[in-house]
Amino acid sequence: MTVPPRGRVVIIGTGVAGATAAETLRKEGFAGAIVLVGDDPAAPYRRPMVSKELLSGAVGAEQARLKPDAFWSDMTIELRTGLSARELDTASARVEFDDGSDLSYDALIVATGGRPRRLDTLLPEAHTLRNLHDVTSLRSVFDRVGATGAAPSILVVGGGLVGMEAAAAARTIGAEVTVLEMADRVLERVVSEQISASYERLHRGRGVAVHTGVRLAAGDEEHGRTRVVAEDGREWVADAVIVAVGMTPNTELAARAGVTVGDGIVVDEFCATSAPGVYAVGDVARLPNRILGGTERIEHWNHAQAHGAAAARTVLGASVPYEEVPWCWTNQFGRNLQIAGWPGLGAELIVRGDVDAGPFLALSLADDRLVGVIGAGKPRDVRAARTLIEQGPYLPRAVLDGDDLDLVELASAPERFVVGAATAAVSE
Numbered sequence: 001m002t003v004p005p006r007g008r009v010v011i012i013g014t015g016v017a018g019a020t021a022a023e024t025l026r027k028e029g030f031a032g033a034i035v036l037v038g039d040d041p042a043a044p045y046r047r048p049m050v051s052k053e054l055l056s057g058a059v060g061a062e063q064a065r066l067k068p069d070a071f072w073s074d075m076t077i078e079l080r081t082g083l084s085a086r087e088l089d090t091a092s093a094r095v096e097f098d099d100g101s102d103l104s105y106d107a108l109i110v111a112t113g114g115r116p117r118r119l120d121t122l123l124p125e126a127h128t129l130r131n132l133h134d135v136t137s138l139r140s141v142f143d144r145v146g147a148t149g150a151a152p153s154i155l156v157v158g159g160g161l162v163g164m165e166a167a168a169a170a171r172t173i174g175a176e177v178t179v180l181e182m183a184d185r186v187l188e189r190v191v192s193e194q195i196s197a198s199y200e201r202l203h204r205g206r207g208v209a210v211h212t213g214v215r216l217a218a219g220d221e222e223h224g225r226t227r228v229v230a231e232d233g234r235e236w237v238a239d240a241v242i243v244a245v246g247m248t249p250n251t252e253l254a255a256r257a258g259v260t261v262g263d264g265i266v267v268d269e270f271c272a273t274s275a276p277g278v279y280a281v282g283d284v285a286r287l288p289n290r291i292l293g294g295t296e297r298i299e300h301w302n303h304a305q306a307h308g309a310a311a312a313r314t315v316l317g318a319s320v321p322y323e324e325v326p327w328c329w330t331n332q333f334g335r336n337l338q339i340a341g342w343p344g345l346g347a348e349l350i351v352r353g354d355v356d357a358g359p360f361l362a363l364s365l366a367d368d369r370l371v372g373v374i375g376a377g378k379p380r381d382v383r384a385a386r387t388l389i390e391q392g393p394y395l396p397r398a399v400l401d402g403d404d405l406d407l408v409e410l411a412s413a414p415e416r417f418v419v420g421a422a423t424a425a426v427s428e
Contacts, residue, residue, distance in 0.1 A: 013110065017281045035080065042132050050131065109280070110278065122218065145239050151176050152175045157241060171206055176238075192362060195374060215232075226239075261286075271287070285307065327341070337374065340382055350397070368397065369392065384407035
């Protein structure tokens, strides 16, 4: 689809996906109206900082801004914050908002992201970590308890990336922190058992109590504190509870409009939904995995940024399929870990270096094909591995496990080591 030069593009969602789409439209020559609308009352900011620097207090909200306030007016992008889209009529190409206003569009980009899953039946008063308000609410607990001279106690339910980042941030500022994870190990969905064990040791060494295999049975509030009880009878009491058990994509607007959804808004390789002129990007979109096959929904900052830019280019008439290899990072107690591709799909893992002391690199293989990489202190190698994952050469383990491996050199000419045609695909 190509939008008329003086047409209007409406973008719903002011996270990095929506903000990048707006910026890309303008920088690539679109002269029409761009309206960027979001329910968050704040101007676009860096959400990954919520569970890291913002929670720890290392930076303030102003430093987390995605762009200076003047950027949006300078780019003639109309920014409307604190406004929710209520109804979408794809037949008339119109969006209605909760303040009663509406907008027609020539193209609509839905970047509504997701919301944290909650445990309201057990812990209705628990905190989540998704936006600036969540940080302010939790920091108020730190301040209230700290005013008494005591260290605040925090229970983190969920040992995934957000949960472990929150645990590290809270511990860094002196809180007593306990992590409760239902699985047998922390970070189970994103890293191998060896790396998971290393991060658990890191947290324990910094004073975080980590309990795995915990299934919660009950929770209650008393005198401003929360008590939780596990099915096996164990109990914990804390000043605040953070629930970090994943997110739910905000697909309701699209679903009410008859747009195809399924754990996300379903899009094609050009970010287009089932409705003409409507696109979806970022956390909310379920897109084809053109490298390994199947479909997926990716909840990473870098993907949201790239996907938003790709949708903008499609709106402007480009016909380039989106096939980025996803990558993300996590900072915990000063240790930066980069993750690229799909490490969890690999049947084999080659670990080079010391996962505790670093630097190290872990290469994940499936049927002699590199499908994922995890690294600490190895940014050039992670970038090279991303290139190899995208190119899809079939490589013998001996090449990737060799003492003289140079991933940067290998990525520049992988055909020298190809051992078979790329005829198979790894399913989702």
